[in-house]
Amino acid sequence: MDYLIGVDLGTTSTKVVLFDTKGHVIASANKGYKLYRDAPDMAEEDLDEIWEAFTDAMAQVTRAAKDGKILGVSFSSAMHSLIAFDADWQPLTRVITWADARAVKYTEELKSNGIGQEIYSKTGTPIHPMAPLSKLLWLKNEHTDIYNNAVHYLGIKEFLFNRLFGANKMDYSIASGTGLFNIFNLDWDEQALSVTGITKEQLPEPVDPYTIETGMDPQYAAEMGLDVDTPFIYGAGDGPLSNLGVNAIQPGVAAVTIGTSGAIRVVTDAPKIDPKGRTFTYALDKDHWVVGGPVNNGGDVFRWARDNMFDSEKSTAELLGIDSYDLLTEIASKIPAGADGLLFHPYLGGERAPIWDANARGSFFGLTHNHTRAHMVRAVLEGIIFNIYMVSLALEEVVGDLSAIQATGGFARSPLWRQMAADIFEQPVTVPTAFESGALAATVMAQKALGLIDNLEVIGDMIGEANTYQPNPENYDAYRELTPIFIRLSRQLQTEYKAIADYQRTHIEK
Known part of the structure; x- marks a missing residue:
C-alpha cells in the first residue's frame, strides 16, 4: 500500500498522521511541548523540544507503514514564528511564536506613523506583534546583541527543513504571514526590509508550496524510519490549510477554526486588502488566497x-x-x-x-x-x-x-x-467527520506536488460525511x-x- 504523511506543526504540539492515498487515517501520533511564558507577553517554544516531538512522532507513525511505501511527507505549520541564527546556524533565540506580544511598543509606532498601513497594503499581514516584522523591530531595539549577530532568520517549519536537508527556503504561504513578503510580486518587500534593517540575504528563499526536498541527512532518516530520498513537500500555513481541509475553498464558504487560537477565513482567487487593515490575506498557493481574521483567544x-x-x-x-x-x-x-x-x-x-x-x-x-x-x-x-x-x-x-x-x-x-x-x-x-483536517490538506498538496492529482478539489471526496x-x-x-x-x-x-x-x-x- 502507498502512504502519505501529514505533519501538523502546532503551537503546543506536533501531530503526525499517516494516510492512504484516499485520505483514510492509518495511524497518528501527537507529541506536546511547552509554551514558555517566563515574562509578561512572552510566548516561546524550545527548538530541541520541537525537534524531539517531531522525530518521535514520525518514528511512531512510520512503524505503521511497514507493509508499504511512503510517497511523501508534507506540512501544515503554525504561522508567524521567528528564530534567529548566527553564521554557523546556531540558534540565538528560542522560537518566538505568534502569541508573543513583546513587540507591542514598536507595533504601535508603526501604526501611528502611517508606515504600517503602507506595508500592510503590500504584505496583507495586519500590523501586530504576532508578525516577524514587529518581532524584528523588538530585537533591533531591545536585544541588539542578538540582532547584530543574526545572519539568518527562519520559522518553525523552516528550522526542520534546514536541519533535515540543509535547506534555506520558505514557502509563499508561511512567507505571506511574516509582514515582510509582498503578496503581489511574491518576493520580500523592500519597504518592510528597510524598516527592520535586515536584508534579503538574511531571509530564506521564497518558494512555491509544492516545492520538494529530497536527500535527507541519513542519521535523521534512520531515526524516523524513512528512506533518505523520501520526498518532503513544504506545504503551507495552518490557517490556509484548514480551509482546504474542510473543503472550504469555494467563494463565500467560510472555515471557522478554534483550536488554541481561532480564525474565520474565506478563499479567493486573488489577494484582497481591507482598507481598514482588519483582515489578513495569506497564500494557500499562487491560485488560492485566504482572506480572514485570526483571534488569539480560543x-x-x-x-x-x-x-x-x-x-x-x-x-x-x-x-x-x-x-x-x-x-x-x-x-x-x-x-x-x-x-x-x-x-x-x-x-x-x-x-x-x-x-x-x-x-x-x-x-x-x-x-x-x-x-x-x-x-x-x-x-x-x-x-x-x-x-x-x-x-x-x-x-x-x-x-x-x-x-x-x-x-x-x-x-x-x-x-x-x-x-x-x-x-x-x-x-x-x-x-x-475528518478531524485531522490540517494534516489531510497537507497530504493533498503533496499529491499535487507529486503529480498524483491535478487539482485540490479532490479533497471533497476525502473528508467523509458531514x-x-x-x-x-x-x-x-x-x-x-x-x-x-x-x-x-x-x-x-x-x-x-x-x-x-x-x-x-x-x-x-x-
Missing part, C-alpha cells in the same frame, strides 16, 4: 476557565476517566443562551482580529448575585464565538456575504459549541440582543486597555 481560554474555576471538577473527571472539557460543557448546557445577561470578552492574551490590540484584556460584564460558575463557563464559551462573529462582520465587508460555514479545530468536537456557533451566526454549521447543526430560533432573541452590546463594549473598553496593560507590565515581576 481553546486556551476554555482551558484557563477549567484550570482556574473548575479545579475540583477537573480532578473528578480525571478520577472517573472522562474528559474534563466534556464535563464543563455539560455544566454550561444547563444555562440558557446568553448566560442570563453575562458577557465575557476573551482577551486573555491580547487580541488580533478584529480590534488588533495586543493590550486588550479579558473581562466579565454584567455579573450579578444570580450568576454562578456555570453561568461563567457558558459566558466564556459564548464570548469566544461572539468574538469570531465580530470578525466575520469585518470579513464580509472585504469578501461579501458568507454563504456557508465549515467548522474545524478542537471546538468542532463539542456539540454545545457547534450549536452556539450556528445560533450566533444564524447559519448552519457543518462539521466534516454533520450539520441547524440554528435554533429559540436562541435568536438572546443573541441578537447581546451581540451589539458585546461589540459596543469591546470598543469602549479599548480606551482603557493600554492603561491596565501598562499597569500589569509595571507591577508583574518579570
Whole structure:
C-alpha cells in the first residue's frame, strides 16, 4: 500500500498522521511541548523540544507503514514564528511564536506613523506583534546583541527543513504571514526590509508550496524510519490549510477554526486588502488566497476557565476517566443562551482580529448575585464565538456575504459549541467527520506536488460525511440582543486597555 504523511506543526504540539492515498487515517501520533511564558507577553517554544516531538512522532507513525511505501511527507505549520541564527546556524533565540506580544511598543509606532498601513497594503499581514516584522523591530531595539549577530532568520517549519536537508527556503504561504513578503510580486518587500534593517540575504528563499526536498541527512532518516530520498513537500500555513481541509475553498464558504487560537477565513482567487487593515490575506498557493481574521483567544481560554474555576471538577473527571472539557460543557448546557445577561470578552492574551490590540484584556460584564460558575463557563464559551462573529462582520465587508460555514479545530468536537456557533451566526454549521483536517490538506498538496492529482478539489471526496447543526430560533432573541452590546463594549473598553496593560507590565515581576 502507498502512504502519505501529514505533519501538523502546532503551537503546543506536533501531530503526525499517516494516510492512504484516499485520505483514510492509518495511524497518528501527537507529541506536546511547552509554551514558555517566563515574562509578561512572552510566548516561546524550545527548538530541541520541537525537534524531539517531531522525530518521535514520525518514528511512531512510520512503524505503521511497514507493509508499504511512503510517497511523501508534507506540512501544515503554525504561522508567524521567528528564530534567529548566527553564521554557523546556531540558534540565538528560542522560537518566538505568534502569541508573543513583546513587540507591542514598536507595533504601535508603526501604526501611528502611517508606515504600517503602507506595508500592510503590500504584505496583507495586519500590523501586530504576532508578525516577524514587529518581532524584528523588538530585537533591533531591545536585544541588539542578538540582532547584530543574526545572519539568518527562519520559522518553525523552516528550522526542520534546514536541519533535515540543509535547506534555506520558505514557502509563499508561511512567507505571506511574516509582514515582510509582498503578496503581489511574491518576493520580500523592500519597504518592510528597510524598516527592520535586515536584508534579503538574511531571509530564506521564497518558494512555491509544492516545492520538494529530497536527500535527507541519513542519521535523521534512520531515526524516523524513512528512506533518505523520501520526498518532503513544504506545504503551507495552518490557517490556509484548514480551509482546504474542510473543503472550504469555494467563494463565500467560510472555515471557522478554534483550536488554541481561532480564525474565520474565506478563499479567493486573488489577494484582497481591507482598507481598514482588519483582515489578513495569506497564500494557500499562487491560485488560492485566504482572506480572514485570526483571534488569539480560543481553546486556551476554555482551558484557563477549567484550570482556574473548575479545579475540583477537573480532578473528578480525571478520577472517573472522562474528559474534563466534556464535563464543563455539560455544566454550561444547563444555562440558557446568553448566560442570563453575562458577557465575557476573551482577551486573555491580547487580541488580533478584529480590534488588533495586543493590550486588550479579558473581562466579565454584567455579573450579578444570580450568576454562578456555570453561568461563567457558558459566558466564556459564548464570548469566544461572539468574538469570531465580530470578525466575520469585518470579513464580509472585504469578501461579501458568507454563504456557508465549515467548522474545524478542537471546538468542532463539542456539540454545545457547534450549536452556539450556528445560533450566533444564524447559519448552519457543518462539521466534516475528518478531524485531522490540517494534516489531510497537507497530504493533498503533496499529491499535487507529486503529480498524483491535478487539482485540490479532490479533497471533497476525502473528508467523509458531514454533520450539520441547524440554528435554533429559540436562541435568536438572546443573541441578537447581546451581540451589539458585546461589540459596543469591546470598543469602549479599548480606551482603557493600554492603561491596565501598562499597569500589569509595571507591577508583574518579570
